[in-house]
Amino acid sequence: MSLPVRRPGKVIAVGLNYRDHAGESAVEPPVAPITFAKYVTCLVPDGASIVIPRGVDEVDWEAELAVVIGRPALNVSVDDALDFVSGYTCMNDVSARRIQREEGQWSRAKSFDTFGPIGPRLIPASEIPDPQSLGIVSRVNGERMQNADTSQMIFSVAELISRLSLGTTLEEGDVISTGTPAGVGAFRATPVFLTDGDVVEVEIDGIGVLRNPVRQA
Template sequence: MAHARPARRRAGGVRGSGRSRAAVQGAPGAGMKLLSYAGGFGRVEDGAVVPMGDDLAGFLATGAVQTGAPVPLASVHLWAPVPRPGKVICVGLNYRDHAEESGQPIPDEPVLFAKFANSVTGPGETIVVPPAVEQPDYEAELGVVIGREAHRVDERTALEHVAGYTCVNDVSARDLQFRSSQWLLGKAIDGFLPMGPWLVTSDEIPDPQTLRIRCEVDGETVQDSSTAQMIFGVAELIAFVTRTISLEPGDVIATGTPPGVGMARTPPRWLRDGDEVTVDIERVGALTNAVRMDAPMGGTG
């Protein structure tokens, strides 16, 4: 279940293609929190959602608001802040201790791979593990949502292109991931990128390298670190990526996970049927998803 914590100015829900504008930059009104949900988009006021239609991109471009009757926040089914990102750039081995626990050398430059929109799922949704996967693992990560087109940007100005931040769980199938030198098969699985519960705008987090990041599995803390421990910070990652890959509003960067993943434990701690996983990032929020092991076709369990 998603944890609806109070917030000063948060945004959840850039719906549609990755070309939609994700930032709440220039949006009118202090303390605004926008959510994406099954009925469209809206802002949260006093525990209720005030509908604003389904054209968040138009709202961000013009500031025009068409409000409807408020509905209780508890009745709203939240989506991922960016349900259909144009690009999801993931960063591997971006915490020194995680690289060491994985038996990998400390990288000299960011290790990048991709996930796709099929992997994205929202808060409270179930992580469905297909029968082909025997070693599903959790990875708590800070997600960066791009709000302004970025092409060959300088590290000093890179954060100006950030719309805001969200929680990400880079669920990974370790048995498939390490079958070859390419990680795609074990990473880009349907529903293996929970994201949410909302997007906290960048004006609330001027320095993304100061956030405590935690992961719990069934109430047990399995990861507990700080984004200060990243090898490559958010600004450096944006500058590195945009040397060759342009980023557009709604694109997401998953910035890597701290130590404590299941594969590094003795014995390994793989996700199992019925587990509940929570990614909790200071000043961002908490993202919770249950795990279900899918039965083979024609099977019973």
């Protein structure tokens, strides 16, 4: 098993980028992208285990479209932004919800080792001319949990690249994970969290299925 991309310099994730997910989180949709870093050491490929560390609980899934930058992008316009994309893949922004709540910031709770499954493969940008027209689904043990379309993003892929490149160079290989739709475990009427033995899948049209088992350390 190997990552579908070379080790990136940056993994930039976007929070609350679907209105329905903001709604289930009981917060107003953002007026500007909410971004945070996922540590590069969290990345694992398709088929690798998501390992829940000792002392960590309320571990949740988040199906996301990941964008890989193909050449340096600095201060690019929305109109030109997609020209800087190398390709697209699936990502699972695995999140430790209790730690996320307690610490008031998101990076550490979403960056434990193995909390960044990515794959199964990188699809060239030329094969996905419109990243805003892709179905996105997550399943846990075969049960569908999320079912949405990337057209429902608040900030499009092009808008995200343009905004994130303002004053900061996005380098070749950098990854942008573009946010998750409604259907995560934490905000269900009866919360559902990942446990030892579960299998999580993220499927995006035109890309494939990212599948990872869950293991308790």
